[in-house]
Amino acid sequence: MNGGAQGRGLRAYALLYLLFLYAPILLLPVFAFNSGTVVAFPLNSFTTEWFGQLWGNATLRRALFNSLTIAFSAAALATLLGMFAARASTRYRFAGKGTALGLIMLPLVLPEIIVGVSLLVVLLAVGIELSILTVIIGHTLICTPYAVAILTTAFASLDQSLEEAAQDLGESRWNAFRLVILPLVMPGILSSMLMSFTISLDEFIIAFFLAGSEPTLPTYIFSQLRFPKSIPMIMALGTVLVATSILLLALAEYFRRRGAARTGQTNSGGFL
Amino acid sequence: MTARNPSPAPVPKSGPARDEQGRPTPIGSRRAMIECRDVHKYYGDYHALRGIDLTIREAEFFSLLGPSGCGKTTLLRTIAGFEDISSGVVLIDGRDMAKVPANARPTNMVFQSYAIFPHLTVAQNVAFGLRRDPRSRAEKAAAVDEALAMVGLKGYGARAAHALSGGQRQRVALARALILKPKVLLLDEPLSALDRKMREQMQVELIKLQRQVGITFVLVTHDQEEALVMSDRIAVMFEGEIAQLSYPEELYSRPVSRRVADFIGMMNFMPVRILGETDAGVRVEVPGFGEFDIPAANVSRADPGDPGPSVGFRPEAVTILYRDAPAPHRETPGIIEEVVYYGDMTYYDVRLDGAERPVRISMRNVFGRDIQDLGTRTRVSWSPGSLILFR
Numbered sequence: 001m002n003g004g005a006q007g008r009g010l011r012a013y014a015l016l017y018l019l020f021l022y023a024p025i026l027l028l029p030v031f032a033f034n035s036g037t038v039v040a041f042p043l044n045s046f047t048t049e050w051f052g053q054l055w056g057n058a059t060l061r062r063a064l065f066n067s068l069t070i071a072f073s074a075a076a077l078a079t080l081l082g083m084f085a086a087r088a089s090t091r092y093r094f095a096g097k098g099t100a101l102g103l104i105m106l107p108l109v110l111p112e113i114i115v116g117v118s119l120l121v122v123l124l125a126v127g128i129e130l131s132i133l134t135v136i137i138g139h140t141l142i143c144t145p146y147a148v149a150i151l152t153t154a155f156a157s158l159d160q161s162l163e164e165a166a167q168d169l170g171e172s173r174w175n176a177f178r179l180v181i182l183p184l185v186m187p188g189i190l191s192s193m194l195m196s197f198t199i200s201l202d203e204f205i206i207a208f209f210l211a212g213s214e215p216t217l218p219t220y221i222f223s224q225l226r227f228p229k230s231i232p233m234i235m236a237l238g239t240v241l242v243a244t245s246i247l248l249l250a251l252a253e254y255f256r257r258r259g260a261a262r263t264g265q266t267n268s269g270g271f272l
Numbered sequence: 273m274t275a276r277n278p279s280p281a282p283v284p285k286s287g288p289a290r291d292e293q294g295r296p297t298p299i300g301s302r303r304a305m306i307e308c309r310d311v312h313k314y315y316g317d318y319h320a321l322r323g324i325d326l327t328i329r330e331a332e333f334f335s336l337l338g339p340s341g342c343g344k345t346t347l348l349r350t351i352a353g354f355e356d357i358s359s360g361v362v363l364i365d366g367r368d369m370a371k372v373p374a375n376a377r378p379t380n381m382v383f384q385s386y387a388i389f390p391h392l393t394v395a396q397n398v399a400f401g402l403r404r405d406p407r408s409r410a411e412k413a414a415a416v417d418e419a420l421a422m423v424g425l426k427g428y429g430a431r432a433a434h435a436l437s438g439g440q441r442q443r444v445a446l447a448r449a450l451i452l453k454p455k456v457l458l459l460d461e462p463l464s465a466l467d468r469k470m471r472e473q474m475q476v477e478l479i480k481l482q483r484q485v486g487i488t489f490v491l492v493t494h495d496q497e498e499a500l501v502m503s504d505r506i507a508v509m510f511e512g513e514i515a516q517l518s519y520p521e522e523l524y525s526r527p528v529s530r531r532v533a534d535f536i537g538m539m540n541f542m543p544v545r546i547l548g549e550t551d552a553g554v555r556v557e558v559p560g561f562g563e564f565d566i567p568a569a570n571v572s573r574a575d576p577g578d579p580g581p582s583v584g585f586r587p588e589a590v591t592i593l594y595r596d597a598p599a600p601h602r603e604t605p606g607i608i609e610e611v612v613y614y615g616d617m618t619y620y621d622v623r624l625d626g627a628e629r630p631v632r633i634s635m636r637n638v639f640g641r642d643i644q645d646l647g648t649r650t651r652v653s654w655s656p657g658s659l660i661l662f663r
Contacts, residue, residue: 164354165387167375169401169448179400183391 050236063215074139075196082147116209130212138206143196154188194252302329311360322512338509380449395429560624587634589658601655
């Protein structure tokens with residue numbers, strides 16, 4: 001540890017930076033448990049009333065149900081597609097591979113509002129009615145690059161000979177995959193599912209464009225911001241969402257690291 | 273290069289490739305186990321195997337030896353069924369393998385990386401191929417214990433596979449393959465990942481194991497010493513073709529071409545002038561050695577890339593004469609230009625009078641023989657029979 005003036009300056013910088021990042025989020029639970037209806041200091045007394053309101057709100061429950069349905073479906077689809085892409089990119093060489101992978105990863109950098117508007121135009125032109133299904137399609141599109149990134153790491157860390165060894169010992173191609181490859185990449189699959197789930201759950205722009213009249217959690221929150229008296233309830237909802245997100249991401253990272261340890265390689269890469 | 277004699281393996285009373293007294297039968301008289309007939313393999317435009325013809329026999333320890341990219345691993349993978357051949361025939365135990373996938377062939381493979389399943393225990397790895405075996409659970413467990421004992425890993429069954437050392441992984445890979453009692457065991461550079469000491473130990477163990485189980489072993493290696501030490505016969509491969517297929521002694525002492533001679537062990541090459549054919553062989557003139565006849569049996573082929581005809585000899589095929597010892601054959605004077613001491617051996621670079629470049633001569637450091645000094649004038653004893661002509 002460097003004890004000089006420079007070291008102290010850097011430490012202060014890092015502290016301020018983290019404070020700027022997380023202080024607003026830390027305020028969420030503070031006001032979620034505050035009995036005052038105005039989001040301002042000084043605080044009133046401690047209450048769990050806003051969490052109670054959350055529970056009692058039918059539209060909110062519907063939004064939650066929609067969001068969970070979308071997140072589960074998008075996570076499953078993105079992970080499945082990600083497995084295909086990751087396996088192809090790590091096992092085979094073929095013409096146009098770089099371009100194909102580049103196009104798969106492109107939604108990572110495309111502005112979501114552009115993706116949302118484009119999808120809306122196409123879906124309307126094709127005549128597909130907006131519903132949670134269209135949101136699932138959109139979310140699968142933006143989750144797939146993350147799934148590919150995580151799963152490529154998982155597949156690339158596998159020795160190519162493992163599958164051949166299983167076949168050499170008498171197993172069919174499918175059984176070799178099922179008995180050897182699948183267990184070894186399972187941590188990656190779980191990690192990809194959790195990551196995609198988290199991304200989908202709090203995604204706003206695409207859901208806003210493609211959900212039609214169906215509410216999702218983020219669009220519901222946005223709609224409620226117009227009414228000052230529901231702000232504390234939104235604070236409570238935000239607290240729940242942040243806690244869930246942190247929990248899911250921690251789980252995802254745990255599975256990724258366990259996978260790395262299981263195949264006996266050094267831990268590198270990953271999102272956390 | 274020091275040839276080591278492995279301690280004698282326990283000889284089974286009977287078994288494949290042995291007569292009634294339990295003695296091994298000569299390789300040439302045994303049943304063919306693997307036959308390749310005019311096997312070609314293309315990767316796109318790249319011609320990886322160019323007409324491979326070979327017969328590997330029952331209970332033989334056979335090596336495919338060559339530099340990287342010569343096609344030896346491709347040939348092994350072709351036999352295992354991991355690569356389709358472009359044309360030709362591969363037979364295993366008399367059966368055409370054209371339509372037989374890898375998982376149905378009577379072969380098992382030890383991979384270069386060992387390919388141990390890291391999510392399973394040692395015992396689960398070894399038992400992997402027994403999944404569809406109809407035997408009871410207890411019988412399978414006994415078979416696993418037996419296989420582990422055979423490779424010296426008794427009691428390791430419950431260990432996690434990913435925590436094993438390189439040598440132990442290799443033993444697990446061997447047990448996992450041998451438990452299925454294949455007709456052929458294929459080994460893809462199995463020792464290359466081990467350190468020198470472990471490698472030499474495993475060489476001896478592999479030979480013992482092969483004699484014990486009496487299965488045909490096909491070893492791929494780029495290490496000529498490994499091939500010489502372990503094999504009954506060796507096929508030397510260059511650029512997708514077999515350059516020479518022979519017994520280790522013959523490969524070493526009668527290489528068919530300069531390239532084979534250069535790849536196997538060390539050989540001195542000297543320029544030669546061919547004067548003509550005689551009854552005794554070929555009349556040549558070699559600077560330093562003078563004019564003499566090389567026996568017809570010692571005439572090999574030059575390769576297209578060679579700088580013209582040459583004679584070659586192994587460092588131990590000629591001798592430095594000490595003091596005034598009489599020469600048993602012919603002798604040529606020279607001067608010692610370099611001395612390299614190896615403990616059991618000393619290598620001398622000797623420039624023969626009249627020769628352009630020095631030749632390397634090895635002498636065993638037997639008791640009472642002292643190391644010659646740099647710059648000493650000396651005499652070299654040689655005979656035409658210890659030289660090979662590449663023309």
